[in-house]
C-alpha cells in the first residue's frame with residue numbers, strides 16, 4: 140500500500156516538472172514569437188492542472204508559470220524594469236465566483252480586452268516612455284510606436300508623474316481585412332487578433348505599426364493617482380477623469396450593491412453585445428473592486444493582484460479518456476489511425492472518435508490507453524485531440540506490426556512535413572489487402588467518380604467477398620450473377636434492379652469523372668476538370684500526353700508532384716490497360732465537345748481562359764460557378780497567378796483581389812461576367 144502511494148507521489152512530482160516545462164515552452168511561443176502551438180483553452184487547462192498539482196504536492200518550482208507572468212522578453216527591443224510589477228489576473232469560468240467576489244465590496248465589470256498590456260509613463264504632461272508587460276518585472280520599450288497608435292495622447296494636461304496601464308489591440312474587422320490582404324501587410328501566420336496586436340505593437344518600424352490600426356484603451360492608473368485619489372476612493376470615478384485627459388477608457392459598468400447572479404449575467408450579456416457591435420476583441424470580462432484603498436489592502440501573489448478576477452468565456456475543449464486506436468487501411472495502402480475515447484458532448488453532438496493523422500502526431504502527443512485528453516471540434520466540425528494531460532507513457536508498441544486487415548507486415552514511411560519535421564505514416568504494401576481493394580471499389584463508384592449511386596458500401600463489400608466484383612469491369616456485368624444476387628439475404632428482384640439501373644445510368648459519364656475514377660494520386664475533381672478543359676475532353680489526347688511526359692505544371696494549380704503522379708500512373712502497364720479497356724464500357728457525354736466548339740467561337744471572350752473566383756456570389760455556389768466556367772470553355776483556377784486571365788469578384792473578397800490588382804488582372808463582377816457570356 141505504502142509503495143503504491145509513494146509511486147503516485149513520484150508520478151505527481153514528475154508531472155509538475157513536465158507541466159512547468161511544457162507551459163514555459165508554450166509561453167515562449169506565445170509571448171516572444173506570437174505563434175502559439177496550442178489554443179488558449181489548452182494552455183489554460185494545463186495551467187489549472189499545474190495549479191492543482193502544486194497545491195496537492197506542495198512542490199512549486201521557481202520557474203513555474205503560476206508564480207510569474209508572461210515570459211522573459213527576448214526581442215531586439217530595449218528592455219525596461221517596472222518599478223511596480225505589472226501582473227496578470229486570476230481567472231475563473233464560473234459566474235458564481237464573480238458573485239462571491241462582488242458580495243464583498245462594490246465592484247466594476249469591464250471588458251477583458253484581448254490584446255497586449257501596455258504601460259504609458261507621462262512626466263509633466265509629456266509621454267516619456269511606453270513599454271510592454273514582458274515578464275511583469277522587465278518589459279520591452281515601445282515608445283517609438285506610440286505615435287503610430289490611433290488614439291494615444293502624447294501630451295496631456297497633467298503635472299507631475301502619471302503612469303497608466305491599458306491594452307493595445309486591433310479591432311476584429313481590421314484583423315480580418317488585414318488577413319485577407321486588404322491593408323497592413325499582416326503576417327499571414329498571425330492566427331488570431333491577439334497575436335497580430337502583440338506582433339504589431341512590438342514592431343521595430345513605426346511606419347509598419349501604423350498600418351496595423353492599433354488602438355489603446357486605459358484600464359488602470361499605476362502611479363500618480365494620489366492626486367486623483369483625493370477626488371474619491373473610486374476606480375470608476377478615476378477612470379472617468381482619465382477619459383477627460385484624452386484617453387479612451389476600457390468600457391465598464393458599476394455592479395449594483397447586492398448584485399444577483401442573474402444581474403451579473405445580464406451585465407455580461409450587455410457588455411459582450413457592445414463589444415461585438417464595436418468589433419472590439421475580448422476574451423472575457425474583468426471584475427475589479429471600485430474602492431482603491433480596499434483594492435490596495437488585498438495584496439498580491441507573484442502572478443496577480445487580488446483585487447480582481449478575470450471571467451473567461453467558456454472554452455471549447457473537453458476532457459475525456461483516450462482508450463485505443465483503430466487502424467483503418469485506406470485505398471492507397473496508408474493505414475490511418477483513429478482515436479477512440481470516452482464519449483463527450485460537444486455542441487450537442489456525441490463525439491467519441493477523432494483522426495490522429497499519422498504516427499508522428501501520436502508520438503508527439505505521447506498517447507497511451509487510459510490517458511486523459513482534451514478534445515475540441517475544430518472549425519466547429521472536425522473532432523480533434525488537442526492535448527494529452529498525462530504524458531510520459533508513450534510506447535511504440537501501440538503501432539501495429541501487422542496490417543489489421545490482411546495480417547501482412549506493415550511498413551513505416553517517412554516524409555518531410557512542415558518546418559523540416561519528419562512525418563511518419565504506416566502502410567500495408569499488400570496490393571491484395573482486402574481493405575485497400577474495398578476502398579478502391581468504393582472510390583470508383585463514388586459520387587465524384589463514376590457515381591453508381593444505387594450501390595451501398597456494404598453491398599460492394601459483400602459482392603467483393605462473393606467474387607462478383609474482381610475488377611471495375613465487373614460492375615457492368617453483374618447480370619452474370621443475377622440469380623445468386625436475388626437469392627442473397629436482404630436482396631431481391633427489386634434491389635437487384637435498382638443496382639443494375641444505377642450502373643446503367645453511370646455508363647454515361649464525363650472525361651473528368653473517368654479521370655477521378657482512375658484514382659491517380661492527388662488528381663481529384665478540380666484537377667480532372669482542368670485536364671478535361673486542356674485536352675478538350677479527349678481521353679486519348681490526355682493519355683498520350685501523359686505517356687509522353689507532357690509538362691502538366693503548365694496547367695493552373697498543377698504542382699510537380701501531381702505531374703509526376705500522372706506520369707508514374709500512365710507508365711504502369713496494368714493501369715494503362717485498365718484505362719483503355721474500361722472506356723469501352725462507357726459513353727462519354729458530348730458537352731465537352733460543345734465546349735470545344737465554343738472554344739472556337741470568336742464571340743466567347745472566355746474560351747481557353749483561366750478564371751478565378753473570390754468572395755460570395757449571388758447566383759452561384761463555388762461548385763456551380765466552376766461548372767459554369769468549364770461549360771464556356773474556360774478553366775476554373777483556385778488561386779490568382781500570372782496565368783490567371785480574369786477574377787470574378789463577389790461580396791467580401793479575399794486576398795485574391797489584392798493579388799489580381801497587383802498583377803493587373805482584369806476584375807469582373809458576377810453580372811459583368813454573365814453579361815459577356817454569349818447566349
Ligand SMILES: NC(=O)c1ccc[n+]([C@@H]2O[C@H](COP(=O)([O-])OP(=O)(O)OC[C@H]3O[C@@H](n4cnc5c(N)ncnc54)[C@H](O)[C@@H]3O)[C@@H](O)[C@H]2O)c1
Nearest residue numbers: 165166169175177178179182227228249251252256358425
Ligand atoms: N496558447 C498558448 O500557447 C498560450 C501561452 C501562454 C498564454 N496564453 C494565454 O494567455 C493567458 C495568460 O496571459 P495573461 O497573463 O496576459 O493573462 P490574461 O490575458 O488572461 O489576463 C490578464 C491580462 O488581461 C489584460 N486585460 C484586458 N482587459 C483588462 C481589464 N479591463 N482590466 C485588467 N486587465 C485587462 C491585461 O493586459 C492583463 O495583463 C492564458 O490564460 C492563455 O489564455 C496562451
Ligand SMILES: [Zn+2]
Nearest residue numbers: 542545567572
Ligand atoms: Zn493489409
